[in-house]
Amino acid sequence: MGYLGNHLATVVVSAFAAILTGFYFVSPPEIHLLMLIAVVVTWFLAFICWIAQKSADYAHRYSHSHEHPDSEKKSLASLVTHANTVSLDERTKFKESFTVELDELKDEVKLKDGEISKLRQQIANLETQVQIEALKAELANLKALAAKEKSSKRK
Numbered sequence: 001m002g003y004l005g006n007h008l009a010t011v012v013v014s015a016f017a018a019i020l021t022g023f024y025f026v027s028p029p030e031i032h033l034l035m036l037i038a039v040v041v042t043w044f045l046a047f048i049c050w051i052a053q054k055s056a057d058y059a060h061r062y063s064h065s066h067e068h069p070d071s072e073k074k075s076l077a078s079l080v081t082h083a084n085t086v087s088l089d090e091r092t093k094f095k096e097s098f099t100v101e102l103d104e105l106k107d108e109v110k111l112k113d114g115e116i117s118k119l120r121q122q123i124a125n126l127e128t129q130v131q132i133e134a135l136k137a138e139l140a141n142l143k144a145l146a147a148k149e150k151s152s153k154r155k
Contacts, residue, residue, distance in 0.1 A: 006057070010049040017042035 004011055020042055024035040 007050070007053050010046060010053055013042060013049050014046040017046050 017039065020035065020039045024032065024039055027035050
């Protein structure tokens, strides 16, 4: 942010509008209508620039994605300071707790892998049963056709 707080456009347009307003009072009466329109338009533009900058300031003030670099440096410095103060006993405690959690996760994964292999076996068994049932149905249809042929040949 500069000296003007990012309101440079607003200041420039307002200065131009003020100059045009001054010229309105010293200009000949024949161009008063033209000067009046120019003055109104430039003051309107100054107002629009001011509103746009206020909107941008408001949006950036409450934005969490764009933090100030100094705050990042401070948080990093406090993190480094905190990291240096961790004792060896605390580190070993953290390591042990993480090791226990890792072992628990490995056991859970092994159990899930066992369940998955059981489910795959059940699916294979079901597919086999479906194939057997399909073969039985086909055999029954063939027997029915053979019986029809025998009955039609006898007649």
